[in-house]
Amino acid sequence: MSRQKSREWHLAKHEDDLLQKTVRLEAVLECLVQTQELASIQQKRSRAWKATTDFTNAFCEFSLRFSSIVKILLPQSPEYTMSYGLLALLFKVARLL
Numbered sequence: 291m292s293r294q295k296s297r298e299w300h301l302a303k304h305e306d307d308l309l310q311k312t313v314r315l316e317a318v319l320e321c322l323v324q325t326q327e328l329a330s331i332q333q334k335r336s337r338a339w340k341a342t343t344d345f346t347n348a349f350c351e352f353s354l355r356f357s358s359i360v361k362i363l364l365p366q367s368p369e370y371t372m373s374y375g376l377l378a379l380l381f382k383v384a385r386l387l
Contacts, residue, residue, distance in 0.1 A: 350385040354378070 357378055364374055 346384060350381040353381045
């Protein structure tokens with residue numbers, strides 16, 4: 291492309307420089323392969339994240355449903371009651387997220 295055409299199109303200098311350079315096919319293919327690899331890694335991460343989130347939510351729901359049974363079996367001493375209370379609070383917060 292000529293510089294005259296780029297002036298007519300009001301291109302910025304970096305855009306004009308990109309148009310003036312010749313691009314090799316190998317470089318384009320390498321860029322596409324890298325982009326595809328990054329997309330597949332991101333997709334695997336999102337699947338793993340979803341599985342982890344689903345498990346966490348199910349576990350929190352299970353623990354909250356059976357908390358009434360655990361409360362009966364829990365000793366009334368403060369060290370157990372406080373620990374259990376904090377754990378129950380953690381599960382409730384995790385379920386809301």
